Amino acid sequence: MPIKPYAYAQLEGVAQEMRKDKNLCFYWEYGAPVATMPTGEIINIAKEFGTPRTSGGGWAIDETWIAGVAIGLAASGMPCICRFPAMAQIYPIEFIYNQAGKLRHMTGGQATMPLVIWVDGGGRTRGSAGQHTEAGYESLYTHLPGLKVVVPSNAYDAKGLMIAAIHDPDPVVYYDYPEVKSGVQPDVPDETYEVPIGKAVVRQQGTDVTLVSWAPATVDVMRALPGLKQAGVSVEYIDPRSLKPLDLDTILTSVKKTGRLLVVDHANWTNGFGSHIIAEVVQALPGIKARRISFPDAPGPGAGNMMAWARPDAPKIIDAAKQIMKI
Amino acid sequence: MSVSNQKPRLDRRAFLKTLGTAGATATFVAASAPGSAQAATAPSLSPDIAAGLTGGKWDKAVALSTAGPGGNLNWKPGDSIKFLPPEKIPRGKAADTLATLPKQKLLTIYERMQLSRKWETTFKDLFVGGKDGLYGSFHPYIGEEGIAAGVMSALNDDDYIASTHRGHGHLIAKGGDLNKMSAEIFFKETGYNKAYGGSMHITDMSKGIMGMNGIVGAGPYLAAGAALGAVVRGSKQVAVVFHGDGAANSPYFFSAVRSATNYKLPVIFVIENNFQMIGVSMATVTPTKYIADYVKGLDIPATPIDGNDVAAVYTMAKAAVDRARAGQGPSVIEAITFRWLDHSGFAGARVGVDGAAGLPYRSDEEVRAWMSRDPIKRYRTFLTERNLVTAGELDKIDADAQKAVDDSITFARNSKLPDPSTTALNVYANGPVAATQFFNRQGLAG
Numbered sequence: 001m002p003i004k005p006y007a008y009a010q011l012e013g014v015a016q017e018m019r020k021d022k023n024l025c026f027y028w029e030y031g032a033p034v035a036t037m038p039t040g041e042i043i044n045i046a047k048e049f050g051t052p053r054t055s056g057g058g059w060a061i062d063e064t065w066i067a068g069v070a071i072g073l074a075a076s077g078m079p080c081i082c083r084f085p086a087m088a089q090i091y092p093i094e095f096i097y098n099q100a101g102k103l104r105h106m107t108g109g110q111a112t113m114p115l116v117i118w119v120d121g122g123g124r125t126r127g128s129a130g131q132h133t134e135a136g137y138e139s140l141y142t143h144l145p146g147l148k149v150v151v152p153s154n155a156y157d158a159k160g161l162m163i164a165a166i167h168d169p170d171p172v173v174y175y176d177y178p179e180v181k182s183g184v185q186p187d188v189p190d191e192t193y194e195v196p197i198g199k200a201v202v203r204q205q206g207t208d209v210t211l212v213s214w215a216p217a218t219v220d221v222m223r224a225l226p227g228l229k230q231a232g233v234s235v236e237y238i239d240p241r242s243l244k245p246l247d248l249d250t251i252l253t254s255v256k257k258t259g260r261l262l263v264v265d266h267a268n269w270t271n272g273f274g275s276h277i278i279a280e281v282v283q284a285l286p287g288i289k290a291r292r293i294s295f296p297d298a299p300g301p302g303a304g305n306m307m308a309w310a311r312p313d314a315p316k317i318i319d320a321a322k323q324i325m326k327i
Numbered sequence: 328m329s330v331s332n333q334k335p336r337l338d339r340r341a342f343l344k345t346l347g348t349a350g351a352t353a354t355f356v357a358a359s360a361p362g363s364a365q366a367a368t369a370p371s372l373s374p375d376i377a378a379g380l381t382g383g384k385w386d387k388a389v390a391l392s393t394a395g396p397g398g399n400l401n402w403k404p405g406d407s408i409k410f411l412p413p414e415k416i417p418r419g420k421a422a423d424t425l426a427t428l429p430k431q432k433l434l435t436i437y438e439r440m441q442l443s444r445k446w447e448t449t450f451k452d453l454f455v456g457g458k459d460g461l462y463g464s465f466h467p468y469i470g471e472e473g474i475a476a477g478v479m480s481a482l483n484d485d486d487y488i489a490s491t492h493r494g495h496g497h498l499i500a501k502g503g504d505l506n507k508m509s510a511e512i513f514f515k516e517t518g519y520n521k522a523y524g525g526s527m528h529i530t531d532m533s534k535g536i537m538g539m540n541g542i543v544g545a546g547p548y549l550a551a552g553a554a555l556g557a558v559v560r561g562s563k564q565v566a567v568v569f570h571g572d573g574a575a576n577s578p579y580f581f582s583a584v585r586s587a588t589n590y591k592l593p594v595i596f597v598i599e600n601n602f603q604m605i606g607v608s609m610a611t612v613t614p615t616k617y618i619a620d621y622v623k624g625l626d627i628p629a630t631p632i633d634g635n636d637v638a639a640v641y642t643m644a645k646a647a648v649d650r651a652r653a654g655q656g657p658s659v660i661e662a663i664t665f666r667w668l669d670h671s672g673f674a675g676a677r678v679g680v681d682g683a684a685g686l687p688y689r690s691d692e693e694v695r696a697w698m699s700r701d702p703i704k705r706y707r708t709f710l711t712e713r714n715l716v717t718a719g720e721l722d723k724i725d726a727d728a729q730k731a732v733d734d735s736i737t738f739a740r741n742s743k744l745p746d747p748s749t750t751a752l753n754v755y756a757n758g759p760v761a762a763t764q765f766f767n768r769q770g771l772a773g
Contacts, residue, residue, distance in 0.1 A: 077556075
């Protein structure tokens with residue numbers, strides 16, 4: 001299996017599905033979906049599929065239009081991907097909340113919604129500040145009825161979850177964080193495949209602490225793993241990949257073994273999805289030791305040293321794991 | 328202080344003079360070809376407008392006054408009466424066009440208007456009477472039936488519509504099943520939405536209905552999406568969104584019209600301007616004479632018409648549909664009408680009496696005036712005066728419609744309540760959601 005850049009793997013999945021299903025449409029705003037392999041192959045969605053199946057040269061900066069019209073398409077039975085940047089995600093959320101997530105139920109099952117809501121996530125990185133540094137807002141969507149939420153953290157999952165989301169008859173929020181796109185990526189098959197929505201993956205086996213983390217905090221967890229090993233803490237690391245539905249069984253199986261749960265995420269503290277994971281686990285397994293570290297309840301700062309202070313990065317993860325071993 | 332606090336009174340004569348004509352039908356005269364013989368007697372749809380829809384002359388056809396009843400003339404709640412159409416459907420091209428339709432189609436239009444009127448009136452009496460213990464919202468369309476019937480008769484069965492919270496009339500005009508509708512109002516399992524939805528969401532997706540919808544301003548995107556899908560498939564279907572003057576003031580209306588125009592989508596925006604935005608008079612928030620003026624900067628037909636004139640509605644809708652199907656893009660039709668009853672529920676209404684009185688955001692005088700321009704009565708007169716059908720045929724439709732309504736109520740009363748645990752189903756295509764309200768998460772459906 002070849003190694004592929006994250007963006008290429010992802011668009012390869014989209015292109016393969018668009019070739020198979022002539023009704024599958026894909027609309028975005030300004031970020032033209034183009035990806036290249038180091039060996040020179042190019043996927044150019046607009047060029048290959050043209051309009052009206054795609055946005056072509058781009059659509060207006062009008063996220064409610066993008067989401068609203070995609071929802072109309074999907075409600076009329078056409079599978080559709082709509083994509084917009086995270087800093088503007090609250091504009092379309094009205095339509096995702098009131099239409100995409102509710103139409104099936106309020107019509108008594110008449111409506112279908114084969115929709116992928118592709119959110120280009122931000123990240124806890126320096127330089128942009130405020131509106132462009134958010135992370136963790138996938139938890140907003142997990143709270144809304146009728147939606148599924150996936151958060152890929154590597155190229156393999158990015159392609160497989162994209163294809164699974166396209167095939168799904170329900171609206172799937174596909175939360176895509178830039179930070180996980182760089183660095184070493186796993187092999188990605190050329191053919192189409194699904195990563196099942198609602199299936200977690202155990203990235204590393206261990207016996208002392210169950211560490212649950214999803215993108216983009218996976219970047220910090222990967223940096224922390226060698227240090228944790230060095231510190232003598234045996235970590236079982238689980239990436240849920242799908243937050244809703246959540247693969248609670250995999251997490252519970254692990255925590256039963258370790259007795260300790262550490263959740264690391266980049267969301268703001270209050271009501272981040274990590275809180276929900278802890279709530280589920282402590283209800284199922286009373287008496288376990290559970291902790292969470294996250295970004296504080298503050299917007300992201302612009303200065304590099306401020307962001308580094310606020311981010312639950314590798315040193316803080318290592319420290320948290322050591323501390324949880326002592327309680 | 329010498330400045331009077333008294334509100335300036337609108338001088339009706341001066342107002343009409345501004346419009347350049349006289350009589351209560353001034354608005355529609357202004358929209359007709361100036362100086363034509365028809366202007367005085369046929370103040371409805373200008374033939375130029377209808378012809379212009381496909382011929383590119385539309386922009387000259389609507390003679391809009393810059394000094395309309397917007398804020399600059401201190402237009403007040405109650406002044407909707409200035410837009411009152413004539414008592415009869417006016418003679419002219421629109422009426423002549425409608426008269427050429429096959430008799431069966433003319434009867435179907437009448438039947439669907441009457442079904443809608445009688446179904447809603449019967450439910451009004453049931454709600455107000457209280458006997459069946461009905462609950463939930465109910466947004467009556469009474470008084471506006473000409474728009475749904477007129478537009479739907481210009482559509483094919485497989486065309487799409489997106490409706491509103493006030494959508495019973497749209498569903499009936501597109502061939503909805505009264506039994507399933509009534510059962511849904513009773514929240515029975517035999518209802519269209521299996522009791523999940525109620526009045527505001529009654530939907531028949533199999534008839535191309537993108538849903539009635541409880542969010543004001545949701546429809547334009549849903550219709551535009553369905554229209555975009557039709558373009559992708561090359562199916563030549565069109566989509567119509569119905570919504571009120573309220574939704575026309577939402578950003579989504581502007582956004583959808585702009586982008587639909589940019590991509591020439593086959594979508595028709597039908598604004599049912601009933602002058603009442605829930606409990607706010609449109610006069611207090613609208614800066615232009617017509618809502619159709621909002622989109623004047625776009626190169627699309629945007630035309631105010633008499634929404635209580637089914638001939639005008641049909642003719643304009645047909646032109647817009649033909650235009651859309653030919654790939655020439657969207658149109659905006661502002662169908663001017665009036666809602667007889669309150670926004671939802673039945674404040675000011677009584678059993679056995681039409682209309683509602685004493686509502687704070689409108690005058691009883693304007694309600695009475697608009698009720699005298701009943702689209703059904705006007706259409707009935709049109710049909711009989713032109714000898715297109717007999718009064719007996721229409722009387723039979725009236726009686727059959729009432730029987731169908733009564734039968735649907737019986738059907739609803741005799742139907743079963745839903746299994747409450749089905750709440751957990753139909754959130755997703757497969758499987759229930761967890762019943763987290765129980766300590767042990769039991770009690771799941773299916």
